[in-house]
Amino acid sequence: MAIKEVLVPDIGNFDSVDVIEVLVKAGDTIAKDDSLITLESDKASMDIPAPFAGTVKEVKIKVGDKAAQGGLILLLDAEEGSSAATAQPAAEEKPAPAPVAQAAPAAAVPEPTRPAPEPPQTIQPQATPNPIAAHVETAPGKQAHASPSVRKFARELGVNLSLVSASGPKNRILQSDVQAFVKGELNKPRGGGVASAGGIAVIQAPVIDFSQFGGTETKPLSRIKKLSGANLHRNWVTAPHVTQFDEADITDLEDFRKSMQADAEKRGVKLTMLAFLIKASVNALRTYPNFNASLSPDGENLILKQYFNVGFACDTPDGLVVPVIRDVNRKDVLEIAAELGELSAKARERKLKVEEMQGGCFTISSLGGIGGTAFTPIINCPEVAILGVSRSSIQPVFNSKIKEFEPRLILPLSLSYDHRVIDGADGARFTSHLRMMLSDVRRLLL
Ligand code: CAO
Secondary structure, three states, rough: EEEEEEEEOOOOOOOOEEEEEEEEOOOEEOOOOOOOEEEEOOOEEEEEEHHHHEEEEEOOOOOOOOOOOOEEEEEEEEEEOOOOOOOOOOOOOOOOOOOOOOOOOOOOOOOOOOOOOOOOOOOOOOOOOOOOOOHHOOOOOOEEEOOOHHHHHHHHOOHHHHHHOOOOOHEEEEEEHHHHHHHHHHHOOOOOHHHHHOOOOOOOOOOOOOOHHHOOOOOOHHHHHHHHHHHHHHHHHOOOOEEEEEEEOOOHHHHHHHHHHHHHHHHHOOOOOHHHHHHHHHHHHHHHHHHHHHEEEOOOEEOOOOOOEEEEEOOOEEEEEEOOOHHHHHHOHHHHHHHHHHHHHHHHOOOOOOHOOOOOOOOEEEEEOOOOOOOOOOOOOOOEEEEEEOOOOOEEEEEOOOOOEEEEEEEEEEEEEEEEOOOOHHHHHHHHHOOOOOOOOHOOOO
């Protein structure tokens, strides 16, 4: 064994390119041609293969570094008789020696068009469950031939290239082969576990060229929209939603709110209905603690919270955000209204801190200032319920005491809850409790 330096070989017309992946670590035993790092320029990505076999002593490069020809990648305890000079190219894969081998004696040259054979791939660990990775298995021994960019593409998706059928020349795997494999895996009915016993097999959405029907313009989604979209989709498909609709008579509450408005304004606070709704919701959460809870990750337990933090959906030019008002049980309606104003202003000025959007127990989505009669809000998981509020309007309500219809201000409520945690009866009890709280302003003050 001898310690050898492995350097960045000639990488074409690039002075310095980004290191986007380091595929080995100290202590790894590697074979000749195993990929060591992946470099990416604005035009292409390329893997740098090991010029000889051995054990990695020390990696000298990291993700984010810039690499240039001759730069040190790692120190290798090289196996005897294995060197760049003595290594023979595989007859099929590398018919001609790389022209710049002398310029970088310690490293083999990556060959963009005829790359080294793919080492047996392992599934990359995923931050979130990956339906593709979950359905592929490693098939050691079978070597796949693909360009570095295709291998990178496959790695990003967690695809084991040895399972992908090749359609390129000399049995080479093309990007379209990886895409076809992924499509095939996604369209397979999910089987095996209880959660997938129903088999959610979704057919591929057709790709439509809308310009055939008229003019179009493509506008990128904002970062918030992309993030919230993915979360909303997950919450919608994982939590079985039921929405309970109800109506609260807020005639007296609205009179009270208006009577307090001038006082509130003197303190620089806008007192809207939402502050009262937040207060009333916490009263309902205390009465029905299962709503102030989250399911444990294994789905075996309910984690009941002893704090009362309420989030509210806030519409901003960049999309939906949910600031959280903490410890609502310890605050009066004016304090809640003040915080509501501050947090909404911050949200619209993009100044919300991450911690101001964390720790919520229950969310209110109020569209009352805009319009509508009812809607089905999506639960902000891992919370188990969300209250939707629509626009209040004057409705004729029959007063049985005087046997007459009276004009009353009615507020529509839409409570979506996770049916794994909350039964329909409790859903109806919760909204009835809210009705009661909102229709008698004195109760809110208790
Ligand atoms: N019925 C009738 N009017 C209502 C009302 C209701 N339920 N709720 C509020 N209003 C009125 C307010 O009184 C106010 O009237 P004035 O301007 O005459 O005083 C006006 O509507 C605007 O209210 P607001 O929006 O400034 O204040 P708010 O406290 O009601 O709401 C906030 C604050 C941040 C929740 C709101 O601005 C917002 O962003 N709403 C959208 C939330 C959203 O997008 N939800 C959908 C999420 S997807 O599930």
